Amino acid sequence: MTEQQNIPGQVQPKMPADEHRMDPAPDYTPRHPGVGKLKGKRAIVTGGDSGIGRAVSVLFAREGASVGIIYLDEHKDAEDTLKLIAAEGAEGFSVSADLGRRDEAFRAVGELVGQLGGLDVLVNNASMQFEQTDLRDITEEQLRRTMDSNVMNYFFTTQAALDHLPDGAAIVNTASVNAFKGNDTLVDYATSRGAASAxxxxxxxxxxxxxxxxxxxxxxxxxxxxxxxxxxxxxxxxFGSHVPMGRAGQPWEIATSYLFLASDDGNYFTGQTLHPNGGTIVGS
Structure with a gap:
């Protein structure tokens, strides 16, 4: 059982922020030995440098996949993730790209597919959020940045991947509890996550x-x-103390859902959503 960590107040002056600057560090480490659930598979994880994306990348590597990560500009975090993938005995590759631009998405996916030798699993995860307490304070620049990062990104990356994914492949998209329950201070973000679900x-x-x-x-x-x-x-x-389980989740606890959906364990799942959210009851 994971206990609530004492999370001290802290901020970083940019989005995406850096994992290596967080205190305490997020827990991405898989809890169980790999059994080859993704043996021989080639996966791309967007936003794979940190957070949930890092945990997914490391877990996929432990289960036998070669992993390519796409990130924006968090170079140190990306380097750290590649080292973690290598420590699992798997091949790892990375490319920096702004996936909100179609040409960049196609370039990044094409480059990684070339390095991986193919593609079997796509995880659309890279995204951003910005808090505003008044709808009128969401500028056109912020709104477009949120939608480019969280909606256009998914469209362009998937379009690029479909040129390479074989029949029987898997795509897993990151949505959010906010798409189901709403969030009065993250209106544009919650809207974009609703789009990810649809x-x-x-x-x-x-x-x-x-x-x-x-x-x-x-x-x-x-x-x-x-x-x-x-x-x-x-x-x-x-952060996170408001949910029924009384704590924030750790990235490793979320990554297991992605593994289930990407592997044969989830073979009869499509068009579905898993909800690792600490006990918040929402419609699926």
């Missing part, structure tokens, strides 16, 4: 004839660089 369900239907399964994971509060990068210090302190 996107997942829609392309699940489109790709079902090819046997490509498309699902989503909708995490609740998780201790990742999102938090010090987007929330004020007083909200970071003891």
């Amino acid at each position: 996107f997942s369900r829609s392309i699940a239907k489109q790709l079902a004839p090819r046997g490509i399964r498309v699902n989503a994971v909708a995490p609740g509060p998780v201790w990742t660089p999102f938090i010090p990068g987007s929330l004020p210090e007083n909200k970071v302190e003891d």
Whole structure:
């Protein structure tokens, strides 16, 4: 059982923020020995440098996958993740790209597919959030940045990946509990996560004839660089204590949902959403 960590107040002046600057460090370490659930598979994880993306990348590596990560500009975090993938005995590759631009998404995916030698699993995870307490304070620049990062990103990266994914492949998209319960201070972010859910369900239907399964994971509060990068210090302190389990989740606890959906364990799942959120009851 994971206990609540004492999370001191802290902020970082940029989004995406840096995992290596967080205190305490997020816990990405898988808890069980690998059994080859993804042996021989090639996976791309966007936002794989840190947070949930790092935990997913390390877990996939432990289960036998070669992993390519795409990140924006968090170079040290990306280097650290590649070292963790290598420590699991797997090949890891990285590329920096702004996935909100179609040409960048196609470049990044093409480069990683070339290094991996193919593609079997796509995890769309990279995203951003910015807090505003008044809808009128969400500027056009912020709104477009949120949608480029969280919606256009998923469209472009998936479009690029479909040129390479074989029949029977898997796509897992990150959504959020906020898409289901709403969030009065993260209106544009919650809206974008609702789009991720609708996107997942829609392309699940489109790709079902090819046997490509498309699902989503909708995490609740998780201790990742999102938090010090987007929330004020007083909200970071003891972050996550409001959920029924009384604590924030750790990235490793969320990554297991992605493994289930990416592997044969989730073979009869498509168009579905898993909810690792600490006990918040939402419609699925």
